[in-house]
Amino acid sequence: MAGDVWARGILVRRLPPALRGRVFTLEGAGESRPGRALLEYRLEILFSGRMAEHDRSLLAAFLAQRAHGGASAEGLAPAVSALQRGRVKALFLNNHPESPLRLWAGQEPGQLALTEQELRSYGLQDVREERADAVLTRALVGTRAELVLVPEQQVRLHEGVGVLLRYAEPAPRF
Structure with a gap:
């Protein structure tokens, strides 16, 4: 103040x-x-370096799930897969404007993929390649997930992205 x-x-x-x-x-x-x-x-x-209490609690839940192999994932491919299926509760990003990571996107927020061919296989014609963090953030809109920017010095995420899932995948039964 x-x-x-x-x-x-x-x-x-x-x-x-x-x-x-x-x-x-x-x-x-x-x-x-x-x-x-x-x-x-x-x-x-x-x-600088401060996070809102709600964001800290989401990050704590993510770290707990990550430590126990629970309802979390790190990296671009798992994040895209979880967003495509609407499973993401919160998306965590390390801020890297210079990141070379790219994704393919369609017109709708949930239309994202690692490759152009994957999006075209869904019958989409109007696709474009964009910065991964922009595509991931836009996908949050369609899934009502939360976005938490995490300082890299606090938690380094694989490929700068992690997700806290709404639920864990059930273990396969044999």
Whole structure:
């Protein structure tokens, strides 16, 4: 929180008690009337590496499932497969804008594949190759899965992607 000290005090006192302890104050931010860019820089430093509580709980569930071989997967191919079948509860991405990983996509969010031939085998004509993270993120819309950006220094994901599944595949019976 930045701005006039008096105004900050009023605002904080009007917050519900549960939120008052979560307020961060940027000293000196309001007194010198910094421009927007300076405030954004200070906020970026303040929130750098922090995740929302809900995102942390999803990440903890993913890590627990990964440790026990449960309802999770890592890598591009397993993520695509799970998204195609609507099994993804949450998609975790390491932010890599320079990543060379690519996927093929159709017009609809759930139309994604590792290869052009796979999409064409579904009868799709209008397909294009795009950055993998963009295609994966768009696929979330159609499946109502959640997106969690994970700093790589916190958790390094295989190919920069992991998924927490809605349910585990049943073990085959013989």
